[in-house]
Amino acid sequence: MEPILKQVNVKLLTGNIFKLLDNDWMLITAGTKDSFNTMTASWGSFGILWNKPVAIGFIRPQRHTFEFVNTSDFFTLSFFNEKYRDVLNFCGHHSGRSVDKVLKTGISIASTNNGSVYFAEAKLVFECKKIYSDDLKEENFIQADLMQKIYPKKDFHRFFIGEITSCLSVEIPPKEIGLKFDETKGDNV
Numbered sequence: 185m186e187p188i189l190k191q192v193n194v195k196l197l198t199g200n201i202f203k204l205l206d207n208d209w210m211l212i213t214a215g216t217k218d219s220f221n222t223m224t225a226s227w228g229s230f231g232i233l234w235n236k237p238v239a240i241g242f243i244r245p246q247r248h249t250f251e252f253v254n255t256s257d258f259f260t261l262s263f264f265n266e267k268y269r270d271v272l273n274f275c276g277h278h279s280g281r282s283v284d285k286v287l288k289t290g291i292s293i294a295s296t297n298n299g300s301v302y303f304a305e306a307k308l309v310f311e312c313k314k315i316y317s318d319d320l321k322e323e324n325f326i327q328a329d330l331m332q333k334i335y336p337k338k339d340f341h342r343f344f345i346g347e348i349t350s351c352l353s354v355e356i357p358p359k360e361i362g363l364k365f366d367e368t369k370g371d372n373v
């Protein structure tokens with residue numbers, strides 16, 4: 185049976201985001217139910233920017249998913265239990281250009297009120313509305329050795345900063361106390 189996902193306030197999440205990204209991995213998905221693509225990702229970031237809760241995804245230009253995230257207003261990040269490791273491995277080693285990842289893995293698509301696609305089997309989902317994107321640039325690397333190691337082909341990631349517009353979780357936080365994001369700090373933080 186699919187887990188029941190409930191809308192939660194991100195400030196009440198209890199998981200460790202470093203573990204979620206580095207060990208559990210996620211599926212980045214964009215497009216509509218009729219035309220979308222998804223891929224596994226483990227590089228990313230979550231935080232507060234412009235007084236908003238944000239998530240940042242890093243996608244190399246050759247990924248099929250790149251085209252979908254690049255041209256969509258929204259993207260989603262779906263996290264799963266260990267049971268779905270094979271699904272994440274599959275979606276991280278095959279391209280949507282040549283296989284239907286949903287058909288091959290058997291995961292079920294669902295969509296938010298904004299029409300963003302995510303997966304019903306996920307334990308945690310973030311819907312993000314794109315605010316800003318840019319490519320990482322060779323000349324801006326301060327650690328040149330890292331740049332040479334990660335980008336021998338110069339296929340620099342494009343990063344997409346998205347405002348988290350919705351967070352769905354199977355874990356119900358202890359108490360929904362409706363924490364607000366602090367806009368009283370002003371715009372020059």
Ligand SMILES: Cc1cc2nc3c(=O)[nH]c(=O)nc-3n(C[C@H](O)[C@H](O)[C@H](O)COP(=O)(O)O)c2cc1C
Nearest residue numbers: 223224225226227243244247248249276278279280
């Ligand atoms: C564990 C794991 C993490 C990955 N993280 C990223 C990532 O953060 N960014 C990225 O561009 N590719 C990442 N990839 C590679 C893509 O998932 C992979 O190239 C995928 O096949 C792309 O599919 P697509 O062409 O359908 O978009 C990762 C792969 C794995 C297995």
